[in-house]
Amino acid sequence: MRFEGTDAYVATDDLKIAVNAAIALERPLLIKGEPGTGKTVLALEIAKSLGAPLLEWHVKSTTKAMQGLYEYDAVSRLRDSQLGDERVKDIRNYIKRGKMWDAFVADERPVLLIDEIDKADIEFPNDLLLELDRMEFFVYETGETVKARRRPIVIITSNNEKELPDAFLRRCFFHYIRFPDADTMSAIVDVHFPGIKQRLVAEALKLFYEIRDVPGIKKKPSTSELLDWLKLLMVEDIGPETLRERDPKKLIPPLHGALLKNEQDVHLFERLAFMARREGR
Numbered sequence: 001m002r003f004e005g006t007d008a009y010v011a012t013d014d015l016k017i018a019v020n021a022a023i024a025l026e027r028p029l030l031i032k033g034e035p036g037t038g039k040t041v042l043a044l045e046i047a048k049s050l051g052a053p054l055l056e057w058h059v060k061s062t063t064k065a066m067q068g069l070y071e072y073d074a075v076s077r078l079r080d081s082q083l084g085d086e087r088v089k090d091i092r093n094y095i096k097r098g099k100m101w102d103a104f105v106a107d108e109r110p111v112l113l114i115d116e117i118d119k120a121d122i123e124f125p126n127d128l129l130l131e132l133d134r135m136e137f138f139v140y141e142t143g144e145t146v147k148a149r150r151r152p153i154v155i156i157t158s159n160n161e162k163e164l165p166d167a168f169l170r171r172c173f174f175h176y177i178r179f180p181d182a183d184t185m186s187a188i189v190d191v192h193f194p195g196i197k198q199r200l201v202a203e204a205l206k207l208f209y210e211i212r213d214v215p216g217i218k219k220k221p222s223t224s225e226l227l228d229w230l231k232l233l234m235v236e237d238i239g240p241e242t243l244r245e246r247d248p249k250k251l252i253p254p255l256h257g258a259l260l261k262n263e264q265d266v267h268l269f270e271r272l273a274f275m276a277r278r279e280g281r
Contacts, residue, residue, distance in 0.1 A: 001050050001109075001153075009038065009045035010180075010187045018175035019046060025173055028114075028132055028154035033177030035159055036222025043113035043155040052153065053110040057099035063120045065127030068098040069137050069146075091141050100131060104148040112152040118162040125168035133171055180223060182209065192227050196234070203240040204230055207253055211260075216268055221259040229258035 003019040005011035011019075019042075022029035031039045047054035057068055077094040080087055087093045103112040117125060131137045135148035156172065158164065180188060182205055189201055208229070212220045221229075232255045233243075242254060252269045253259065260266050 001052075003046050003049050006045045006049050008048075008191060009041060010184060010191060011042075011045075012184065015042075015175060015177065018173065022173040023153055026151045027171065027173045028156050030156045030158065030164075030169070030172040030174045031177060032158050032160055032174070034179055034220070034222060036224040037177045037179060038223065039157040039177060040113070040115050043111055043115075043157075046153065046155065047111040050111070050153075053106060053108055054113065055099045055103050055106075055110050055152075056113045056115065058115045059117055059120050059124070061119050061121075063124070065120075065124050066098075068100040068114070068128065069131065070098050070101055070139060071096045072141050095139070095141060100137075101146055103152040103154075104135065104146055106149070106152070109150045110152045112154045114154065114156045116159060117156050118158040118160065118164065122162060122165075125164050129167060129171065185223065185226070188223060189227070189230065193230060193234070196230070197240070199240040200233065200243075201230070203243040204233065207243050208259070211253065214268070214272075218264045218268075219261055221261075225259055225261070229255060232258055 001023055003011070003016055003023070005016060019029060031042060033039055043056070044054060046052075072091075073094045073096065077088055077091070099112065103110050132154065135151050136145055138145050185205060185208075186201060189196065189205075204226075208221065208226050211217070236255065238254055252266070256266070256269070260269065
Protein backbone atom coordinates (compact mmCIF):
# COMPACT_ATOMS: atom_id res chain seq x y z
CA MET A 1 0.00 0.00 0.00
CA ARG A 2 1.62 3.23 -1.17
CA PHE A 3 0.29 6.75 -1.24
CA GLU A 4 1.14 8.67 -4.39
CA GLY A 5 -1.27 11.58 -4.02
CA THR A 6 -4.56 12.07 -5.88
CA ASP A 7 -5.92 14.29 -8.61
CA ALA A 8 -7.70 16.38 -5.97
CA TYR A 9 -4.81 16.75 -3.53
CA VAL A 10 -1.38 18.18 -4.29
CA ALA A 11 1.04 16.24 -2.07
CA THR A 12 4.70 17.19 -1.94
CA ASP A 13 7.37 14.50 -2.19
CA ASP A 14 8.20 14.96 1.51
CA LEU A 15 4.59 14.36 2.49
CA LYS A 16 4.28 11.24 0.34
CA ILE A 17 7.48 9.87 1.87
CA ALA A 18 6.13 10.53 5.38
CA VAL A 19 2.80 8.80 4.68
CA ASN A 20 4.46 5.73 3.17
CA ALA A 21 7.01 5.56 6.00
CA ALA A 22 4.21 5.54 8.58
CA ILE A 23 2.40 2.81 6.65
CA ALA A 24 5.57 0.69 6.43
CA LEU A 25 6.40 1.17 10.12
CA GLU A 26 2.77 0.65 11.15
CA ARG A 27 3.03 3.76 13.30
CA PRO A 28 0.54 6.62 13.62
CA LEU A 29 1.41 9.57 11.39
CA LEU A 30 1.35 12.81 13.38
CA ILE A 31 0.70 15.76 11.09
CA LYS A 32 1.25 19.37 12.13
CA GLY A 33 1.06 22.60 10.16
CA GLU A 34 -0.74 25.90 9.91
CA PRO A 35 -4.55 25.73 9.87
CA GLY A 36 -5.78 25.39 6.31
CA THR A 37 -2.77 23.47 4.97
CA GLY A 38 -4.79 20.30 4.28
CA LYS A 39 -4.03 18.19 7.35
CA THR A 40 -7.55 16.83 7.81
CA VAL A 41 -8.19 16.39 4.09
CA LEU A 42 -5.01 14.30 3.86
CA ALA A 43 -6.66 11.35 5.62
CA LEU A 44 -9.56 11.44 3.15
CA GLU A 45 -7.19 11.49 0.20
CA ILE A 46 -5.07 8.65 1.60
CA ALA A 47 -8.20 6.53 1.98
CA LYS A 48 -9.30 7.45 -1.55
CA SER A 49 -5.85 6.70 -3.00
CA LEU A 50 -5.56 3.31 -1.29
CA GLY A 51 -9.21 2.34 -1.74
CA ALA A 52 -9.54 1.99 2.03
CA PRO A 53 -12.51 2.85 4.28
CA LEU A 54 -12.14 6.07 6.30
CA LEU A 55 -13.14 6.45 9.96
CA GLU A 56 -13.07 9.99 11.37
CA TRP A 57 -12.77 10.85 15.07
CA HIS A 58 -12.97 14.63 15.47
CA VAL A 59 -11.64 15.59 18.90
CA LYS A 60 -13.21 18.39 20.96
CA SER A 61 -12.18 20.03 24.23
CA THR A 62 -14.60 17.74 26.09
CA THR A 63 -13.58 14.51 24.33
CA LYS A 64 -12.23 11.70 26.50
CA ALA A 65 -9.94 8.95 25.23
CA MET A 66 -12.39 6.25 26.35
CA GLN A 67 -14.97 7.59 23.86
CA GLY A 68 -12.72 6.45 21.04
CA LEU A 69 -12.88 2.92 22.42
CA TYR A 70 -16.44 2.60 23.67
CA GLU A 71 -19.07 4.15 25.94
CA TYR A 72 -21.29 2.31 28.41
CA ASP A 73 -24.76 3.83 28.80
CA ALA A 74 -25.60 2.90 32.38
CA VAL A 75 -28.42 5.46 32.59
CA SER A 76 -30.35 3.88 29.70
CA ARG A 77 -29.88 0.43 31.17
CA LEU A 78 -31.22 1.59 34.53
CA ARG A 79 -34.25 3.20 32.88
CA ASP A 80 -34.96 0.10 30.81
CA SER A 81 -34.69 -2.11 33.89
CA GLN A 82 -37.34 0.01 35.62
CA LEU A 83 -39.58 -0.42 32.57
CA GLY A 84 -39.02 -4.19 32.47
CA ASP A 85 -37.26 -4.15 29.09
CA GLU A 86 -35.75 -7.53 28.14
CA ARG A 87 -32.71 -5.79 26.62
CA VAL A 88 -31.21 -5.20 30.08
CA LYS A 89 -30.26 -8.89 30.32
CA ASP A 90 -27.47 -8.33 27.77
CA ILE A 91 -25.10 -5.53 28.75
CA ARG A 92 -23.81 -5.38 25.18
CA ASN A 93 -27.02 -3.58 24.22
CA TYR A 94 -25.76 -0.57 26.17
CA ILE A 95 -22.21 -0.42 24.87
CA LYS A 96 -21.60 2.00 22.01
CA ARG A 97 -18.52 1.27 19.97
CA GLY A 98 -16.08 4.11 19.35
CA LYS A 99 -14.12 4.89 16.20
CA MET A 100 -11.05 2.93 17.35
CA TRP A 101 -13.17 -0.16 18.05
CA ASP A 102 -14.71 0.17 14.58
CA ALA A 103 -11.22 0.49 13.07
CA PHE A 104 -9.93 -2.56 14.94
CA VAL A 105 -12.71 -4.87 13.72
CA ALA A 106 -13.04 -3.50 10.16
CA ASP A 107 -13.05 -6.14 7.41
CA GLU A 108 -10.60 -4.06 5.34
CA ARG A 109 -7.57 -2.20 6.63
CA PRO A 110 -9.04 1.26 7.29
CA VAL A 111 -7.65 4.77 7.58
CA LEU A 112 -8.41 6.17 11.06
CA LEU A 113 -8.30 9.95 11.43
CA ILE A 114 -7.85 11.37 14.94
CA ASP A 115 -8.39 15.02 14.14
CA GLU A 116 -7.00 17.93 16.22
CA ILE A 117 -5.76 15.82 19.11
CA ASP A 118 -4.37 18.93 20.83
CA LYS A 119 -7.89 20.26 21.48
CA ALA A 120 -8.47 17.69 24.23
CA ASP A 121 -7.13 17.54 27.75
CA ILE A 122 -3.35 17.18 28.14
CA GLU A 123 -3.81 13.60 29.39
CA PHE A 124 -5.77 12.55 26.29
CA PRO A 125 -2.73 11.40 24.24
CA ASN A 126 -1.28 9.51 27.22
CA ASP A 127 -4.59 7.68 27.71
CA LEU A 128 -4.28 6.24 24.20
CA LEU A 129 -0.65 5.07 24.43
CA LEU A 130 -1.36 1.42 25.14
CA GLU A 131 -4.16 1.12 22.58
CA LEU A 132 -2.12 2.74 19.79
CA ASP A 133 0.95 0.67 20.65
CA ARG A 134 -0.58 -2.78 21.14
CA MET A 135 -3.69 -2.18 19.01
CA GLU A 136 -5.94 -3.74 21.62
CA PHE A 137 -8.05 -2.75 24.63
CA PHE A 138 -10.10 -4.40 27.37
CA VAL A 139 -13.87 -3.96 27.76
CA TYR A 140 -14.47 -4.12 31.51
CA GLU A 141 -18.25 -4.49 31.28
CA THR A 142 -18.11 -7.65 29.16
CA GLY A 143 -14.65 -8.95 30.11
CA GLU A 144 -13.52 -9.18 26.49
CA THR A 145 -10.35 -7.96 24.82
CA VAL A 146 -10.76 -6.27 21.45
CA LYS A 147 -7.72 -6.78 19.21
CA ALA A 148 -7.15 -5.21 15.83
CA ARG A 149 -7.60 -7.69 12.98
CA ARG A 150 -5.05 -5.59 11.08
CA ARG A 151 -3.35 -2.38 12.14
CA PRO A 152 -5.28 0.60 10.77
CA ILE A 153 -3.45 3.45 9.08
CA VAL A 154 -3.70 6.11 11.79
CA ILE A 155 -3.48 9.80 10.86
CA ILE A 156 -3.33 12.22 13.80
CA THR A 157 -3.53 15.98 13.24
CA SER A 158 -2.49 18.77 15.59
CA ASN A 159 -2.60 22.57 15.36
CA ASN A 160 0.13 22.82 17.99
CA GLU A 161 -2.19 24.39 20.58
CA LYS A 162 -0.68 22.14 23.27
CA GLU A 163 2.61 20.30 23.62
CA LEU A 164 2.16 16.56 23.19
CA PRO A 165 3.82 14.16 25.67
CA ASP A 166 7.20 12.68 24.73
CA ALA A 167 5.94 9.12 25.27
CA PHE A 168 3.20 9.77 22.73
CA LEU A 169 5.56 11.39 20.23
CA ARG A 170 7.91 8.42 20.46
CA ARG A 171 5.18 6.16 19.08
CA CYS A 172 4.45 8.36 16.05
CA PHE A 173 6.07 9.19 12.73
CA PHE A 174 6.08 12.99 12.51
CA HIS A 175 5.66 15.33 9.56
CA TYR A 176 5.21 19.10 9.48
CA ILE A 177 3.35 20.41 6.42
CA ARG A 178 5.18 23.58 5.44
CA PHE A 179 3.10 26.39 4.02
CA PRO A 180 3.04 25.94 0.22
CA ASP A 181 5.41 28.01 -1.87
CA ALA A 182 4.09 29.92 -4.88
CA ASP A 183 4.59 27.06 -7.36
CA THR A 184 2.87 24.50 -5.13
CA MET A 185 0.07 26.95 -4.38
CA SER A 186 -0.43 27.56 -8.10
CA ALA A 187 -0.80 23.79 -8.59
CA ILE A 188 -3.35 23.68 -5.75
CA VAL A 189 -5.32 26.49 -7.37
CA ASP A 190 -5.31 24.63 -10.71
CA VAL A 191 -6.80 21.56 -9.00
CA HIS A 192 -9.66 23.56 -7.51
CA PHE A 193 -10.20 25.97 -10.42
CA PRO A 194 -9.16 24.27 -13.67
CA GLY A 195 -9.01 26.73 -16.52
CA ILE A 196 -8.75 29.81 -14.32
CA LYS A 197 -7.01 32.79 -15.93
CA GLN A 198 -3.32 32.56 -15.11
CA ARG A 199 -2.86 36.34 -15.04
CA LEU A 200 -5.47 36.58 -12.29
CA VAL A 201 -3.79 33.76 -10.36
CA ALA A 202 -0.36 35.38 -10.70
CA GLU A 203 -1.56 38.75 -9.39
CA ALA A 204 -3.68 37.17 -6.64
CA LEU A 205 -0.81 35.00 -5.42
CA LYS A 206 1.56 37.96 -5.41
CA LEU A 207 -0.89 39.97 -3.31
CA PHE A 208 -1.69 36.98 -1.08
CA TYR A 209 1.95 36.31 -0.14
CA GLU A 210 2.63 40.01 0.41
CA ILE A 211 -0.33 40.16 2.81
CA ARG A 212 1.12 37.19 4.71
CA ASP A 213 4.44 39.05 4.96
CA VAL A 214 2.99 42.29 6.38
CA PRO A 215 4.69 42.90 9.76
CA GLY A 216 2.31 42.70 12.70
CA ILE A 217 -0.44 40.70 11.02
CA LYS A 218 -2.13 38.56 13.66
CA LYS A 219 -3.64 35.79 11.51
CA LYS A 220 -2.01 35.06 8.21
CA PRO A 221 -4.48 33.97 5.51
CA SER A 222 -4.41 30.24 4.76
CA THR A 223 -4.72 28.13 1.62
CA SER A 224 -8.46 27.60 2.08
CA GLU A 225 -8.97 31.35 2.50
CA LEU A 226 -7.02 32.02 -0.69
CA LEU A 227 -9.31 29.62 -2.56
CA ASP A 228 -12.39 31.38 -1.15
CA TRP A 229 -10.95 34.75 -2.20
CA LEU A 230 -10.20 33.56 -5.73
CA LYS A 231 -13.75 32.24 -6.05
CA LEU A 232 -15.11 35.64 -5.02
CA LEU A 233 -12.80 37.44 -7.43
CA MET A 234 -14.19 35.34 -10.27
CA VAL A 235 -17.81 35.76 -9.14
CA GLU A 236 -17.39 39.56 -8.94
CA ASP A 237 -15.42 39.57 -12.20
CA ILE A 238 -12.46 41.40 -10.64
CA GLY A 239 -9.57 41.27 -13.07
CA PRO A 240 -5.81 41.18 -12.57
CA GLU A 241 -5.57 44.89 -13.41
CA THR A 242 -7.55 45.77 -10.26
CA LEU A 243 -5.18 43.74 -8.12
CA ARG A 244 -2.07 45.05 -9.85
CA GLU A 245 -2.86 48.74 -9.42
CA ARG A 246 -2.97 48.43 -5.64
CA ASP A 247 0.03 48.51 -3.33
CA PRO A 248 -0.69 45.40 -1.24
CA LYS A 249 1.40 46.62 1.68
CA LYS A 250 -0.56 49.86 1.94
CA LEU A 251 -4.11 49.32 0.72
CA ILE A 252 -6.84 46.91 1.80
CA PRO A 253 -7.29 44.28 -0.94
CA PRO A 254 -10.70 43.89 -2.62
CA LEU A 255 -13.06 41.46 -0.86
CA HIS A 256 -10.60 41.39 2.03
CA GLY A 257 -13.12 39.67 4.32
CA ALA A 258 -12.12 36.36 2.76
CA LEU A 259 -8.48 36.91 3.80
CA LEU A 260 -8.52 39.04 6.96
CA LYS A 261 -10.47 37.35 9.74
CA ASN A 262 -10.16 39.65 12.74
CA GLU A 263 -10.60 43.34 13.46
CA GLN A 264 -6.96 43.85 14.47
CA ASP A 265 -5.72 42.91 11.00
CA VAL A 266 -8.40 45.01 9.28
CA HIS A 267 -7.41 47.99 11.44
CA LEU A 268 -3.76 47.34 10.62
CA PHE A 269 -4.45 47.61 6.89
CA GLU A 270 -6.67 50.65 7.42
CA ARG A 271 -3.84 52.40 9.27
CA LEU A 272 -1.41 51.48 6.49
CA ALA A 273 -3.85 52.84 3.91
CA PHE A 274 -4.28 56.09 5.90
CA MET A 275 -0.51 56.53 6.17
CA ALA A 276 -0.14 55.86 2.43
CA ARG A 277 -2.71 58.55 1.60
CA ARG A 278 -0.95 61.09 3.84
CA GLU A 279 2.40 60.35 2.24
CA GLY A 280 0.83 60.74 -1.23
CA ARG A 281 -0.38 64.26 -0.57
